[in-house]
Amino acid sequence: MRLGIIGLPNCGKTTLFNALTRGNLPTSPVSSGQFEVNTAVVEVPDPRLDVLTAMYQSKKTVRATITYTDIGGLDKGIGTGGLSGPFRNALQQVDGFVHVLRAFRSDAVPHPLGSVDPQRDLEVIDGEFLLLDLVGVENRLEKLQHELRVKGKRADQALIDQLPLMEKLKAQLDQGQPLRNLELSEEEVKQIGGFGFLTIKPVLIVINLGDEVREEDCQVRYNYRHAQHVAIQAALEAELAQLSPEDAAVFMEEYGVKELSAQKVIRLSYHLLNIHSFLTAGEKETRAWTIPVGASAWQAAGAIHSDIQQGFIRAEVIAYHDLVEAGSEKAAKAAGKYRLESKDYVVQDGDVIVFRHSG
Ligand SMILES: Nc1nc2c(ncn2[C@@H]2O[C@H](COP(=O)(O)OP(=O)(O)OP(=O)(O)O)[C@@H](O)[C@H]2O)c(=O)[nH]1
Ligand SMILES: [Mg+2]
Numbered sequence: 001m002r003l004g005i006i007g008l009p010n011c012g013k014t015t016l017f018n019a020l021t022r023g024n025l026p027t028s029p030v031s032s033g034q035f036e037v038n039t040a041v042v043e044v045p046d047p048r049l050d051v052l053t054a055m056y057q058s059k060k061t062v063r064a065t066i067t068y069t070d071i072g073g074l075d076k077g078i079g080t081g082g083l084s085g086p087f088r089n090a091l092q093q094v095d096g097f098v099h100v101l102r103a104f105r106s107d108a109v110p111h112p113l114g115s116v117d118p119q120r121d122l123e124v125i126d127g128e129f130l131l132l133d134l135v136g137v138e139n140r141l142e143k144l145q146h147e148l149r150v151k152g153k154r155a156d157q158a159l160i161d162q163l164p165l166m167e168k169l170k171a172q173l174d175q176g177q178p179l180r181n182l183e184l185s186e187e188e189v190k191q192i193g194g195f196g197f198l199t200i201k202p203v204l205i206v207i208n209l210g211d212e213v214r215e216e217d218c219q220v221r222y223n224y225r226h227a228q229h230v231a232i233q234a235a236l237e238a239e240l241a242q243l244s245p246e247d248a249a250v251f252m253e254e255y256g257v258k259e260l261s262a263q264k265v266i267r268l269s270y271h272l273l274n275i276h277s278f279l280t281a282g283e284k285e286t287r288a289w290t291i292p293v294g295a296s297a298w299q300a301a302g303a304i305h306s307d308i309q310q311g312f313i314r315a316e317v318i319a320y321h322d323l324v325e326a327g328s329e330k331a332a333k334a335a336g337k338y339r340l341e342s343k344d345y346v347v348q349d350g351d352v353i354v355f356r357h358s359g
Contacts, residue, residue, distance in 0.1 A: 001273050001290065002067040003204070004091060006074055007100035008121050009033050009112045012208040012234040016100055017070035019237035019262040025070070027238075029109045035073035035087045041065050044270045044277075045263045046288055048320050048350060052281040055328065060285035064277050066270050069094060075112060076124050079131030092196030095273050097203045098265070099125065100234070103218040104210020118207055119220050126178065126222075129198040134173040136195060141166045165191055173199070180226045202272045205229035206265060211236065230268055232261035276349035279320065280304070291347060298343040301355050311357035315341045320350035 005013045009031035018025055021040035043063035053061045071090050083091070101118035102111065113120070144163050148155050165188055172182050178199035184192075192200070205227065207218055215231040222229075240248060240260055248260070277288040278300055289303045297317075302309035317339045318332045326332035347353070 001096075001270075001275060002069060002094045003096050003098050003269050003273075004094035005068060005070045005098045005100060006091075006125065008102070008124065009072075009075055010109050011100045011102035011121065012104070013070050013072060013100050014038070015234040015238050016098070016206060016208065016232075016262075016265075017068060019232075019234055019241050020068055020266060022241040024242070029106075031072075031112070033073065033075060033112075035071075035084065035090075037072070037090050038070040039067060041067050042266060044266055044288070045259075046277065048279065049286055049288055051324060052279060052286045052320075052352070055323075056281045056283060056286055058281065058283060058286040060287075062285055062287040064270065064288040064290045066266065068098070074125060074128070076128070079128035079135075082135075083132065088196075091198055094201065096201045096269070097198075098269060099203050099205050101205060101207050101220065103207050103213045103231075104235075105212065106210065118218050122205065122220055122222060126199075130173055130176060130178065133179060133197045133199050134170070136197060137166055137170045137173060140195065141170060162191060169197075178224050181224050202226035202274075203228075204265070204269050204272050206234075207231040208234040210234075226272070228268055228272060230261075230265060232265060237262040278347050278349070278351045278353050280354070281352055293349075295347055296343060297341050297345040297347055297353070297355075300347045300353065301357070304355070307359060308355050308357045311359040312343055313356040313358060315345060315347075316354040316356060317341050317345070317347075318352045319348065320352055323352050 005017055007013050014025050014027045017023060017038060021042050023040055025038055043065055046063060049061050049063060052058070069090065073087060099122065101121050102116060103118050105116055144159055144166065147159055168182070169179060169192070172179060179197050180200050180202065203226070205220060205222065207220065207229065209215060209231050210233060220229060237260060240251065241262060243251065252260070274293050275290050276293050277290055280287050280289065289300065291300050291303050297315040298309060298312055301312050301315070318329065318337055322337035323329065323332050326335050326337060332338055
């Protein structure tokens with residue numbers, strides 16, 4: 001799964017990227033304003049894996065991962081000017097956005113719009129994305145209508161079926177509403193999946209507070225679904241990300257910090273994508289596997305290997321909390337916490353699973 005970090009020039013995207021990925025990309029008080037992408041894969045924090053690794057004496061621990069792409073170059077007016085192909089691709093290819101809003105004040109770092117106002121900045125980029133989607137929908141509608149005019153009843157049925165859906169999307173965008181607010185059937189979601197609309201993707205809004213601004217003083221409002229927000233000090237977090245794990249632990253102890261904000265952002269962005277993890281544990285390795293929320297045991301088996309899926313017999317499941325409460329797999333079984341589930345069992349976050357399979 002992939003998240004794109006977006007925001008106006010100089011809001012702290014690359015600083016946040018460094019904080020999340022422990023990266024060391026240069027940041028600058030003067031934005032180039034150019035389209036530029038940087039990508040890195042990070043592990044999703046999950047303390048359950050450490051507990052299971054100790055319980056099973058596993059040789060290896062494999063965490064779920066998420067990919068972040070720092071996408072530089074967005075600015076006011078970009079929707080009207082149109083996007084270059086690579087820029088459009090970078091935005092369309094991600095599963096969701098981390099939208100950075102600048103709340104920090106600094107005379108050394110000019111704001112492209114002349115003043116610090118996170119609410120306005122949110123609306124500026126939202127507006128550009130609405131416009132880009134509207135242009136996309138209108139182009140599609142034009143093509144469909146042309147096809148129907150030329151071919152009449154001989155037109156492809158799939159195209160004829162697309163027309164009312166595109167009209168529905170256009171009506172939504174015409175009202176200034178993002179597509180993520182629409183109630184869409186699974187079928188409709190599938191139908192528009194290939195178009196790469198931007199306002200349908202989930203968003204994690206990250207308010208970059210800086211050292212002085214308090215969270216209470218910069219609330220942002222947004223009226224769309226599939227979104228969350230969180231406030232962090234990106235520059236401080238980027239510095240902390242450079243510390244060794246031991247030094248970071250000392251710092252956290254000293255300041256009574258339970259979790260670094262960057263880690264929280266990673267956790268939030270993972271859950272934003274409507275995915276969760278089931279776990280496997282053993283001497284060889286303890287591992288988190290990513291599946292969509294609502295996925296079945298059969299789908300989960302496929303996440304590990306297609307052979308396991310094809311030979312699926314049963315899933316042996318113990319909920320993580322039951323396993324930890326019992327203290328061992330054996331004790332959990334004795335306590336009646338062990339279940340044999342069939343293919344269509346809906347896997348829960350933290351299920352510890354062994355797949356029985358043939359072949
Ligand atoms: N004072 C202060 N400065 C910050 C903070 N976060 C970022 N900066 C500074 O703001 C400038 C821009 O930060 P970047 O992370 O490069 O911002 P960006 O959004 O990636 O900018 P572009 O990619 O050029 O659009 C840099 O000089 C950062 O050091 C912060 O929390 N407080
Ligand atoms: Mg940058």
